[in-house]
Amino acid sequence: MSAALELRGLTVTRRDRRVLEGVSFGAERGEMLGLVGPNGAGKTTLLRAALGLQRREGGEVWLGGAPLERLSDARRAFLAAYLPQERRVAWNMPAEDVVALGAVGLPAHQALAVARECLEQLEVGALARRGVLDMSGGERARVLLARLLATGAPLLVADEPAAGLDPEAQMLILERLRARARAGAAVVVTSHDLALAARACDRIAVLHSGALAALGAPRDALSPKVLATVFGLEGALVDAPGGLVLSARRLTAQRTPASVDGMAEASVAPRAGEPYA
C-alpha cells in the first residue's frame, strides 16, 4: 500500500530565505508521526507545503499515492485534513455546527451526528450547542480537533493541537489522534512538548533549520546528541512510571536546574498528617 504522505526533497523559499531544504520522509497509514523542532525550524511551513497550502521551490509531494499537483481540491480534501495552529474562529457558531464543517459532503443530519460523536470522543459532548467564542481556549481547541476527526480523512495533519492546554487535555488530544492512527489513518502532528510527542508517536521526525536532523523511533530520533545539537539541551528521554519524560537542562545556562522529570515525579499527594485543603 502506498504511503498516505510522501515528501521527496521538499524545498521551500520565503522572501529569499530558504525555509526548507530537501526534506524527505513519509507517513504510512496506521502510523502516528511526530514532527518536532525548535521555533522557526520550518514545521508549519513543512505541513503547509505538504498539503499544497504553501508554494514549494523543489521536490515532490505525494498524497495517497498520487502527486499533489494532480489532485483536485475535492480529492485532496478526501485524502487529507488539516488542523492549523491558529485557533481563531470568526463567528460564534455552536460547537456541533463547527465540527460538522469537517464532515463535508454528508447530508446535514448525518454530518451533525458525526459531529456529536466526535465531540463526545473529546469529552465536550455537553457543549455541543454552545457558541465556540463563549468557550475557554481549551474547550475550543477540543472542538477544533473534533472538526479534524470529523473529516474521517486517511491522513490527519495537526499543527500543535495540544499547545497551551492543561496536561490532561494534552494527553486526551494525543490519545484520540493515536486512536485514529490505530484505526488505520496516518497522523502527522507537531509539538513542542518532546516527551509528550515521544510518548504518543510511533516515529519522530526532527526538523532543524529547515532540514531533517533525525527520523526514527522516539528514543533514537531524540537521542542525547540530537537534543544537544538541535535543541541546545543536555539530557535525555528517560523512562518513568507514566511513560517517557525529558530530563534535561540548557546547555549554556549552567545554573538552570530544569529537570522536568523531577517535576513530573514530584508528589502531589499531601504529606502524612496534612489534611486536604
Place this chain on the structure above:
Amino acid sequence: MRLAALLVLALAAAFALSIAFGETMLSLGQYAQALSDPGSPPGEILFAIRAPRGACAALVGAALGLAGAVMQGLLRNPLAEPGVLGVSAWAGCAAALAITLGLGAMAGALETAALLGALGAGGVVAVIAARFREPETLILFGIALAALGGALTALVFNLSPSPVTTAEILSWLQGSVANRDWSDLPPALAPMGLGAALCLYAAEGLRMLTLGDESAAMSGLPMARLRVAALVGAALLTGASVSLAGVIGFVGLAAPHLVRGAVSDDPARTLAPSALAGAILLTLADLLARVIPTEEELRLGVVTALFGAPLFALVAWRASRSWRA
C-alpha cells in the same frame, strides 16, 4: 424556516404601511376609492407613486442586506458592509461624473454609470483578492480604493460647472427612492438577480471561511472560485443598489447583525434572512423619510445614517466579543 416566514410577514406589513402612509394623508373614503378604482387620484397616489417607491426601497434594502452579509462572511469581520471595499464609492463617483457630463437627463445613463463604476471597483478588488488571501490586506486595499473613489468624487465636485450640478450630485449621493416608478425596477433586477445568485452560490464557502483560509482551502470546496463569486456578486448587488437609489449606508452593516443570532451565527444561513431584514429596514426608513414633516423631504441616506449610526455603535459593542476571542 420560522425566521424566514416571520421576516416575510414583517416585510409584507412594512410594505403595506409604506403604501398606506406618506406625505399626503388620505381619508377613509379616499382609501376605499383607491382600492375600488386604482385609476382614481387616491389610487394613483397609492399604486403609481407609493407602491413602486416602496418596492424600490425593499429591493435596494434586500440587495444591501445580502451584500453586507456576504462581505462580513468573506472578510470574517462583523464591521464589514457593502461599501467596505470601495464599491459604492466608485459607483457614486461614476454617477457624479455622469451628472457633471450632462448625462443625467438621458434615460438609464446614470444607472449604467453607477453600475459600471461598481463593477470596475469590484473587478480590481477581485484581482487583489486572488493574490492576497488575508482579509486584513483586502480591507486595507478596499479602504485605499474607497478613499480614491471619494477623492475623485470630490474632484468632480470641485470641477463641476455649476452650483446646480453640484446640488444635483450631492442630492443624488445622499440616496433616495423618491419619484421612482415601476419602469425603473426591471433594469436593476438583472444585475441584482445575477448578484444574488452568485452570493448564494458562494454561501457554502463563506461558512467554511469561519475557520480561516487554510481550513477552508482544505475543505475540498473550490474556494478560489467561490471567493470571486462572492466579491462579484456583492459588487453587482451594491452597484445596482447605488444605481437605483444612490449611496445608502448602514443597512448593509446592520441587517446581518439583526438576524445573525437567529441562525446560530452561520454565515451561509445569514444571507437570505439578512436580505429580508435589509428590505424591511429600508422600507421603514423610506416611510420615515416621507412622514417626518420637514420642509424638504428627508433623503433616504440621511435617515438610514441618522438611525443607523447609533445601531452601528451597538453592533460594535456586541461584536467586540469576537475580537477578544
